[in-house]
Amino acid sequence: MAPDLHYETPEKDRVPLTEKVIYGLGAFVNNILAAAIGGMSIVLNLGLGMNPALVGLLGALPRLIDAFTDPLMGYISDQTRSRWGRRRPYIFAGAILVSISFALLWQLPEGKSQDYYFWFFLIGSLVFYLFYTMFATPWVALGYELTPDYHERTRVMAVQNFMGQLAYLISPWFLWIMQHEGMFDNLASGAAGLAVAIAIAVTILGVLPAIFLRERYQDLATKEIEEATAGVSGLASQFRERTLDFFRGFAMTLRFSPFMKLCAATFLVFNGFMMVASFQSYIIIYYVFAGDQELGAEYAGWSGTVSAFGTFFVIFFISWLSTLIGKRRAFFVAIGVSMLGYALKWICYDPRYPLLLLLPAPLIAFGLGGLFTLMGSMIADVCDMDELQSHERREGMFGSIYWWVVKLGMAAALAIGGVLLNATGFDVALGGHQTEQALLLMRLFDIVVPLVFSGIAIWLIASYPITEQVAAEVRQSLEARRGSVS
Template sequence: MTAIPAQRTSTFSYWQLISFGILTTPLAMSGLVLVMFLPTFYAVEMGLGLGAVGAIFAFGRIFDVVTDPLIGNLSDETRSRWGPRRPWMVIGVPLYCLAVWMLLSPPEGAGLVYLAAVSAAFFLFYTVVDVPYSSVGLEVSPDVHERSYLAGSKAAFQVAGAIFAASIPAIFALQVPAALTLTSEWIVGLSLLGLAAFLAFVPSKNRPVTAPRLGLVAAARLAFSQTQFRYLVGCFFIVQSANALTAGLTVLYITHVIRAPELTGPLIGLLFLSTAVFLPLWVFLSKKHSKKRSWMTAIATCSIALAGATFLGEGDVVPVALVCVLVGASFGADAIMPTSMLADIVDAGETAGTNRLAGTCLAIKNALSKLTFIIPMGVAFPLLDLAGFAETGGNTGMQLVALTGFFAVLPILLRLLSLVVIARAPLHTEKLRA
């Protein structure tokens, strides 16, 4: 592969960037509700029990890891007059809306069989929409920096969707069951609006493919044959593992180390808000220097912020707010830069007639990201329990040190490892071209 400067032309207007990103909002809303509200709702309000409900949702995550690459590969190999992605989205959005409605507004007396069937449908149709849709962002623009704008548009609408979904009970003064029904109505409406805007205003790219069709295994093997792709997903997995630990333990850290449980919501909201506010900074740095350096800067910034968190204690509200701002800001770079770099790698590997790989590559990246969120539940929580940490309070100094270790110290070590790997990796993707 020869490295030469990419000379491309921007194709998207601001309106088209908005039309591309808006469909992310309902997807983010359903993802937030799935984590924050649904387990407790089905376990307590519907009386199905924490263990059974937790097992069903955990299986759904594992199911996701399998279906993501499968749908990605099928999307890549779809050959139609409307391109490879749009047919999946047109079919997937209505079915996703139906699954959301049934999951968030269950009939009275719905049991475990209903939850298992409807949640499986939700996970499947979420993937049917999300993977082909997100793959468009990897292949539709010929401009290396515009790919960052596309990733940034999705990230901004994702944050907006998460904040809105979390705020609906407070905004409309509703109890959880009524709030879930209203949320499902918003998700359905925004999904249909987002699909219409996408079909009407987002440019279509339908590169002719004459190569024989590839199955999932062959496509994944071809993707991993690219050195840049291996380095990128490896670095991404390390960083996301660190993010999963910090995100998964934020509530416990604020509650037991800072001892300000009443500020948990505002501080997490501040984290989300800073993610959106700092998105333009990472794009600016990527244009001025490179995407690789922009991402490394964010990783280092988060590491410094978490290092500061190890010195905080009861009542340190202002310092922990600053930590949330810096950590949230770095999360934005972790969302934009790897996706934009992946678009460069996909573009560099495409030539006339060759198989598409955007869906497969993106789905592999998504699957790795979802696997990392098992780390808090499978590693941190059991070890904290073994150390005698109690969620109800009354923890000793050593138990709080253990919590801080998983919240900050281990993520710092993972991020430092990622910096070493990224620094050595051939990831100046702006210069890639086959």
């Protein structure tokens, strides 16, 4: 078979646009929560005076708990048998519970000590992330089984990424909203009000995928579960068998080389960005605008908005490009363009020409826009190859471990980011009179870290083995073994 031969998507494998959009609403919920919990945490430093290192620690510690809860939730979702499916009950309940916990998390009383705020926010974050996992892990897994087609998977992920990016049209303005004098008295009260508005939107939109989408592999998975548990009787025996099965599945997933390459590449690209994500706002406020928080927040908002609009183009361009040159090469293009954007920050973040800071934004958008369009599609291909070897549909385990790796890296990134900010010598008390060394180091970290991480990611994906031809052969083998076309 010629290497450049492409397969056409059969009509039966196409996902209707309405279902793609509904699945994408889950991405909006997922992204608005992730953006809010990260972006609003600046309130702890600028509004309540907490040390940046402690703020970074608050971002890191709850995600360490995800190292256990994410894979466990993935396994529970894979093994669930109910009339409503394996994923949908958890998506429905999780959307409601995560909304409530998020709203309560930001009701921070004023005039308390730094220790009080630390423990209040830490305990609240642990509860929030538990319900976040309950929603997000089954939702991710549901996307992997919406279609078995190589190219339609990319289109599904493109639409869901498009919908998710709508959150990033809104989130860059969170700081501006929270400190708007006409709406709120201060940053802390602004965070409390904004959190309630976000919670209402999450509740309404988050339950829709559970109500309107179907699970393609529900019956197949139920049959596999029944075959695997046949002959195991008694609660103690079932618990022991399920516990062993969880750890066996966890170890198998971590040993699956193509999957781990995807995890490592995402870890590098996403967390290289996240490690210095907060630096952009600090650089814009304190370097470009000499400490003017209101004007700096406005331009940071515009930069985020330009990036979000750029990402909309990136998503569909990369989806189209991947059908021409393959998912792996499309990844190289996306990350390469983003690296150019990072490098341009050195020139374009200039106090004399502040509008130039908008120029790198659409180029940097190729990084995350291309990453999360391609990775979801590639992991769905990995799930098929795994089924060929394991005789199990384990979308939940793969999705949970993938996002566990991302969040574990994010935990390290946020913690290191706070330490790096302290290492620059930045002092919020100095306002617009930061030292030249602090501003220089902030700018260097903001550029060099994502450049290096992205370069390593490209090197890793160069050896990723699942091409379109390989994916087609895997599907044919699965359908022959099942005795029917999926």
